Amino acid sequence: MERLGRSPVFLLLMLALVLLEWLWRRRVARLGYDGRGAWASVAIGIGNILSGVLGALVLGGLFLAVSRLAPVHWPIRDWRVWAVGFVAVEFAYYWFHRSSHTVRWIWATHAVHHTPEQMTLLSAVRLGWTNLFSFGWVFYLPLLLAGFDPRMVFALLAFDLHYQFFLHTEAIGRLGPLEWVLNTPAHHRVHHASNPDYLDCNYGGVLIVFDRLFGTLRIEQAGQPIRYGLAHPLGSLNPLKIVFGEWLRLFHDLRSAANLTRALRIIFGRP
Incomplete structure (x- = not known):
């Protein structure tokens, strides 16, 4: 469900x-640009698109089947349904994203997105290939049972993920009153921090209101600059090691588990 759907226009906008x-970081901000890391993100992003094709085929059929079980079906042509659906998808995304940081099995896919050690726009496309296997999509099934059309859910998720592309940058500062309602680059930079005081926060997609409601909002502190990347770095820019590194760690720990109870604690425990 993390796959970024892309139109040609959006691709051109992304490239521009x-x-x-790149020019801003090198010529204006003098922050440097990790070219090798950028190419790793591009390679992983391409793999994410290819794996997403299979995921879309499987989940499209599954979502349609679950939708047929709903006692009501809200009209897809009613703007009010879209407005309510947007908030509902944001709510589901918040809990999916929060669980991606607190349930190790889901984190094994999501960790890929947190491996970049620079915050650049290309970080947005460094997404895992194992979304179908990590079962994060189950958070959206209640929306289908509540009567929302699967096409609407997919469209709103695509909008959510397109929006988040623009959050992965240090070129934009704080945005004043918008910070109270919207997820912004400032909020998302803190989300990508590996500093102990910044871990596990700012889970919103387009909105930041659920972080405010559930106490997971954190603001960057002036005396504590952000350090990006994993708390325990993989130490590699090999796309395959980045994509499967956390899974290898997880299965190594599972092989060492003394019993089923311990194995389940590893799977469902915190990363």
């Missing part, structure tokens, strides 16, 4: 902004 950010 990536080039502008």
Whole structure:
């Protein structure tokens, strides 16, 4: 469910902004640009698209089957249904994203997205290939049982993930009153931090309101600059090691588990 659907227009916009950010980091901000890391993100992003094709085929059929079990079906052409659906998808995304940081099995896929050690726009496309296997999509099944059309759910998720592309940058500062309602680059930079005081926060997609409601909002502190990447770095830019590194760690620990209870604690426990 993390796959970024892309139209040609959006791809061109992405490319233009990536080039502008590259110039800004090198010529204006003097922050440098990790070219090898950027190419690793591109390679992983391409793999995510390919794996997403299989995921879309499987989940499309599954979502349609679950939708048929709903006692009511809300009209997809009613703007009010879209408005309520947007908030509902944001709510489901918040809990999916929060669980991706607190349930190790789901984290094994999501960890890929947190491996970049620079915050650039291309970090947005460094997404795992094992979304189908990690079962994060179950968080959206209640929306289908509540009567929302699967096409609406997929469309709103696509919008959510397109929006988040623009959050992965250091080129944009705080955005004033918008910070109270929207997820912004400032909020998302803190989400990607590996500093102990910043871990596990700011889970929103387009909105930041659920983080405010559930106490998971954190603001960057002036005296504590952000350190990006995993708390325990993989130490590799090999796309395959990045994609499967956390799974290898997980299965290594599972092989060492003394019994089923311990194995379940590893699977469902915190990363």
